[in-house]
Amino acid sequence: MGKGQRTRAERAGKREEMKIKAAKLKRRKKINKIIGICVAAFIAVAIVFAVVYNAIAATGYFLRNTVVMSSDNYQVDNAMMTYYLKNEYYTFANQYSNYLSMYGLDTSESLKKQEYGDSTWFDYFMTQAKNQVNDILLCAEKAKADGMELGDEEKAEIDDAINSMKSYAEENNVTFESYLSSVFDRGINESDVRRALELSSIASKYYNQYSDSLEYTDEDLQNYFDEHKSDYVKADYMKYTFTASIASDATDEEKQQAKDDARAKALNLTESKSVEEFTEKLKVYLTEQEEQTRAEQEAAASEESTEESTETTTVEEAVEQAVENTENIMYYPDEDSESESAKWMFEDGRKAGDTYLEEPDEDATTFSYAAYIVTKPAYFDDYATVNARHILFTTDTYETIEKATEKAEEVLAQYNATDKTEDSFITLAKENSEDSTVDDNGGLYENISKDTSAYPESFIDWCYDESRKPGDVGIVSTDSSVHIIYYCGTGDIAWKSSARIGKNNEDCQNHVDSLADTHTITAKDSQIKKIKA
DSSP: OOHHHHHHHHHHHHHHHHHHHHHHHHHHHHHHHHHHHHHHHHHHHHHHHHHHHHHHHTTTHHHHTOEEEEOSSOEEEHHHHHHHHHHHHHHHHHHTTTTHHHHTOOTTSOGGGSEETTEEHHHHHHHHHHHHHHHHHHHHHHHHHTTOOOOHHHHHHHHHHHHHHHHHHHHTTOOHHHHHHHHTOTTOOHHHHHHHHHHHHHHHHHHHHHHHHOOOOHHHHHHHHHHTHHHHOEEEEEEEEEEOOOOTTOOHHHHHHHHHHHHHHHHHHHTOSSHHHHHHHHHHHHHHHHHHHHHHHHHHHHHHOOOOOOOOSOHHHHHHHHHHHTEEEEEOOOTTOOOHHHHHHTSTTOOTTOEEEEOOOTTOSSOEEEEEEEEEEEEOOOSEEEEEEEEEEEHHHHSSHHHHHHHHHHHHHHHHTTTOOHHHHHHHHHHHOOOTTHHHHTTEEEEEOTTOSSSOHHHHHHHTOTTOOTTOEEEEEOSSEEEEEEEEEEEEEHHHHHHHHHHHHHHHHHHHHHGGGTOOOEEOHHHHTTSOO
16 A cells, blocks of 8 residues: 555544544533533432422421330330420529529520530430330320320310410510410420320329329338438538649649648648537638738729728638638438548537547648538537418519519418418418419428428518418518418428438339330430431
8 A cells, every 4th residue: 555545544544533532422422411411410309309408308297107115005206306305404593593504505506516424414314214205105105004194184284384385475576476486496386285285184093192192101111211321411511622833843842832821721720529519710810811912903903093992801701701611511421431520520429519520541742731620519400390371472474573572462461361270371372472383282291301492581581580470461572472471380300301302212213224124215316317416
């Protein structure tokens, strides 16, 4: 083949190659176009699906159709579980509202994003909720087995609870649906809350019936007391700690001198022969420290500013407060307690004025020496509690404490115009009190102890006034409430009342736990974790 022929053949081959490449390129473009159409279609479908999913989720459909805990006859879905979870959370937040920052709980942040020990606050509250639901299901199953049903009274209580939520929503100018969504989760509706309340109510009805059936003799209570001394036996004492101040570059000799100085100060206190001597020695030391601290602060301030000191308390007041802070209560130690000071405190023969020096452990890195003195040796609450009725008026209803007081005085005048009997007081309580339990008990509270936090301090002080006698009536106030109180008389001895409650709670929980032998409760943790919080 000549050169020309080879050239033409090569050109023809290149043209065929180019045709093949062009065909491949065309086919690839077509495929890419198809892929592009498919991707676009998938994205469009995903968008539509997301919109539809969110719309459905907003109705609570998925929450309502995801069963997470169940027994033979009852089911708890994630809508109900959300209610139980948030109920645990809000109860805790309200009870410890002044200490949430100390616990590290931020109510504005997701519980799942906040650490609690080795887990999260969500895990903590969910554990509480699961335990509660477990007991609710067990009691509900036993109630059903016993043929127990909700009566008109229980149904009315559920209606009242829901109506209270509706009133709150109305007061805050939001719809009830919006209120439930904000408090619990989107899609949670009235029926979800009602189902949760109904299940809780039938369980509570059985639990309370069993609890009320339990009776205890004095011997039962004494035995419970003896087995739980750490809950009842206590001692009063004062304690002040001296800590050796050691610089990071201190020599061994300087370290030892600092430890010796701290120990000597604590030893000086423990050599006191009485509480009065201990207190006076402590005041002398605290006064020196307070004066020195103030002098240093004033010197530092004078270098930075010519303004006068803005100290709001005197040295004497600061010292008195510091002494008050040394007053403590110690409870009887458990059997496995390793506290040497607790063992010493409750030794036989311990008396007021006895002292104890607590020294640091051998492997301690901080060298602290604590001086103890007993102000009241081992005792328990053997005084008589009190029984009283009250009529409650709050600023939630009357806006101001002045208006609440006016209403209380008006009702008291009505009482004084009657025969002034307990029955007359009960009638007025049912007509006027804001206490939700008044219809059941006529405003009666029994076995009120001196150290309870369930009642305002002014309420307790009035009831325990030494001149108080049955039939006395008076008004006490707080910043947000006013109470008309009717003094009924004394109740149980304090420790017996407390032991009865403790033993009843223990026996009831043991009984509920035993129901698991008959009824099986299942839980789906993987689904429970999907709850938002």
